[in-house]
Amino acid sequence: MSDASYRDAIFSTPLDRVARFSFDERVVACFPDMIRRSVPGYGQILGMLGLIAARHLRHGARVYDLGCSLGAAGLALAGQLPPAAFRYTGVDLSPAMVARARETLAAECPDHAMEVVEGDIRRLDYRPAGMIVLNFTLQFLAPEDRDALMSRLYQALEPGGVLVLSEKVVAEDEQENAWRVERYHDFKRANGYSDLEISQKRTALENVLVPDTLAAHHARLERAGFSRSHTWFQFLNFASLIAFKDAPGAPRDGET
Template identity: 80%
Template sequence: MTDASYRDAIFSTPLDRVASFSFDEQVVACFPDMVRRSIPGYGQILGMLGLLAERHLRHGAHVYDLGCSLGAVGLSLAGRLAPEAFALTGVDLSPAMLARARATAETEAPRHQLAFVEGDIRELDYRASGMIVLNFTLQFLPPADRDAVIARLFEALEPGGILVLSEKIVAPDEQENAWLVERYHDFKRANGYSDMEISQKRTALENVLMPDTLAQHQARLQAAGFARVTTWFQYLNFASMVAFKERAGGTSTETADTSAGGDPA
């Protein structure tokens, strides 16, 4: 990274009043450490994005990373694909995140076409794209806005394109959900967070991060028109899905790959 990254200690001291969570300069400074210690499987999800792009992305196609933070999705794709294989636009509301994303891309992937713009994904004028990534972004939008966003992304995808949606989820069964949350807190403790840090961050995220169930995500994606939705990853109450837009003729990219001689196993 071009700038120093620090250990996440934002909630390590008692606060008289816990403000709502925001992606400000303080968060940017420790963001790599925060996601590593707070999001189970984050590295594995990033690593798979490059593999998904290799399999499903048309050569030269455009990619969106919506809620791009420090630009890790673009770097993942750049690590697997040649500079001419794709162009990526990262979108975020945080100027501090975008500034660091640009600096990092210039240093770590200078030959790739990685652009970063400030914008609200609910209002963006989308261009045709072969792949769209929403990594832990939809959960920060008001629930009433989510259906419309997914519908717009479906329209922006080229036939045969894919949407990758990674989210914190809630289980519909109260007892199951409580168990998942407890084990998630164990995960954070094992990564060095104190009970006070866990409690204060949870307070900061109330009414800011509002998760859906897997069934709600799947129903929303199917209602938008996606032919198939596959949950390829889940670790406790975090999951990642791939939604396929049919090619002309009614096949998804995965179906087309298998029929062309890919290993169905």
């Protein structure tokens, strides 16, 4: 197989009509470059997954990676944990993503229990899991579907399990939000994107990627049943949260 990825130039030429963003073959081909240059802190979030799993995941438990794209979370876990430590199930709706993720994980993690399935995470028949990861996935679901999904994921988690939710977020204060967006565009310019690319991609994502506030995310997690949640990472308008399903009688972090 070829592991080549290409530079993201999807929006580099003027388009008469900017189509809605979709995870098609063009995006798959340049996805690693797109993520690296478009999502602040993505590498740091991936790097923490193994540490979080080592602390909270029951040995041998299942890890779901929902909206797994090319399986980066699975690769990160396999790079930090031994094969017996977990079983990985990646789920994605894009056939092109699923095909590439299967090839990559089979080549890079042959000794780990790794599977990738094509499916809609809103309708998946979930098996018990010790950890669930949604890295920049919930934001692509219709807002009215998000509460029901989070409740299903809470039910799928074993007591003592954790959910990691990484999302693009919007600030409640309009002036603060505008500043974060402007600095994010500066971040993209510094990574080689032109103003044309930034503008056209923003148009393509309109009404496709619909962000929530951090407060809305925490409130949703509480409604789903999680006993507590923390924002453990934030870089401009990108953040990652962790939510806990406490085992009965278990002490919380920091308690003895």
